[in-house]
Amino acid sequence: MKTLVIGTGGREHALARALAQDPSVSEVHAAPGNPGMAAVATLHQVDPMDGVAVADLAERLGVDLVVVGPEAPLVAGVADAVTARGINVFGPSAAAAQLEGSKAFAKDVMEAAGVPTARAFVCTTPEEVAAALDEFGPPYVVKDDGLAAGKGVVVTEDRDAAVEHAAGCERVVIEEYLDGPEVSLFAITDGTTVHPLQPAQDFKRIHDGDQGPNTGGMGAYTPLPWAPPGLVAEVLETVLQPTVDEMARRGTPFAGLLYAGLALTSRGTRVVEFNARFGDPETQPLMALLDSPLSDLLVGAATGTLADVPAPRWKDGAAVAVVVASKGYPESSSSGDLITGLDAVEAVEDVHVIHAGTAMSGDDLVTAGGRVLAVVATGADVAAARAAAYAGVTHVEFEGAQHRSDIAAGI
Numbered sequence: 001m002k003t004l005v006i007g008t009g010g011r012e013h014a015l016a017r018a019l020a021q022d023p024s025v026s027e028v029h030a031a032p033g034n035p036g037m038a039a040v041a042t043l044h045q046v047d048p049m050d051g052v053a054v055a056d057l058a059e060r061l062g063v064d065l066v067v068v069g070p071e072a073p074l075v076a077g078v079a080d081a082v083t084a085r086g087i088n089v090f091g092p093s094a095a096a097a098q099l100e101g102s103k104a105f106a107k108d109v110m111e112a113a114g115v116p117t118a119r120a121f122v123c124t125t126p127e128e129v130a131a132a133l134d135e136f137g138p139p140y141v142v143k144d145d146g147l148a149a150g151k152g153v154v155v156t157e158d159r160d161a162a163v164e165h166a167a168g169c170e171r172v173v174i175e176e177y178l179d180g181p182e183v184s185l186f187a188i189t190d191g192t193t194v195h196p197l198q199p200a201q202d203f204k205r206i207h208d209g210d211q212g213p214n215t216g217g218m219g220a221y222t223p224l225p226w227a228p229p230g231l232v233a234e235v236l237e238t239v240l241q242p243t244v245d246e247m248a249r250r251g252t253p254f255a256g257l258l259y260a261g262l263a264l265t266s267r268g269t270r271v272v273e274f275n276a277r278f279g280d281p282e283t284q285p286l287m288a289l290l291d292s293p294l295s296d297l298l299v300g301a302a303t304g305t306l307a308d309v310p311a312p313r314w315k316d317g318a319a320v321a322v323v324v325a326s327k328g329y330p331e332s333s334s335s336g337d338l339i340t341g342l343d344a345v346e347a348v349e350d351v352h353v354i355h356a357g358t359a360m361s362g363d364d365l366v367t368a369g370g371r372v373l374a375v376v377a378t379g380a381d382v383a384a385a386r387a388a389a390y391a392g393v394t395h396v397e398f399e400g401a402q403h404r405s406d407i408a409a410g411i
Contacts (some may be wrong), residue, residue, distance in 0.1 A: 066079075076094065096253065107122070200286055215370070217323065223318060320385040324371075336366050
């Protein structure tokens, strides 16, 4: 089986790596990919946002499955363009990807499906924003309705900051604050059958103790020893299956990866947001523990045969990913800084490096984005995996490198 992974980031590297380890996969291609992915895939130049170009490449390579990693190409309809050529694709149509592309659309679907979520107002004027902020009070939760690369949400006690964020968005969703820990639960679906993965947790803020601005995610771990028993079954019954069923009822079936961001509140489990693709960096530890062939799950989702595919199996133990980001992130990022020490990282037992924002400058590996790489480790439990991940991080060196020191601490 030949596969083609579309994207450049850590999520795509983790997926390509898992496919390369899959006995039924004979070739892994990636476009455009990154230097880390070159070790597990053949790289090709393509614009990930150009559906025709992606479909042309898939046809030329004769691949059996295209995996579209990032959200922007999905919302732009890249999966539709590939499907139109008769090639299997893992990733929802543009219509279905609106579950992530528009938070207002997602709220509408949740309401119709009876999915528990925060009360919310969709606002397009300063007057509507003011009324919504008055209704809920602090802490204020203000979300850009569209895609914002994981940085479109502001949670703040400062009303002026909430108003300022709203003013910078064409349309915003303002909602009640949800207390309690957050959990990421991914599910693979073909539009009818839903196979949840095991829960993970990521760390959105840039600094230790969940301080500072939101990022795309500074680390993650799985499983969650503290999660309530029966959480996955509950979310499947009350969130995932009803959402998939409602999308099918609307004539826009959702096939691909449905990501539910959840808050375990004092009043029960609530949906914070949906994403239409694997989350980054949660995918990195999840793929490190997946004990099922990834291709079976992805093809089952792409071909409507997921009911015939066994539910995912997981290795014993735990996995932790720690993201190392560039100078200035998330407000800005530094590119072209020399990266060293990765061979020493890979020499640490049960540790590997996932590239996210890297590039080659001649023979040198350099930074090329905000989140540069993730150090991923497995271990007998979360504490052991965490210790191994941070042992790996100590070897990573580049100008201005920054990481959180509290990923999965105390678990």
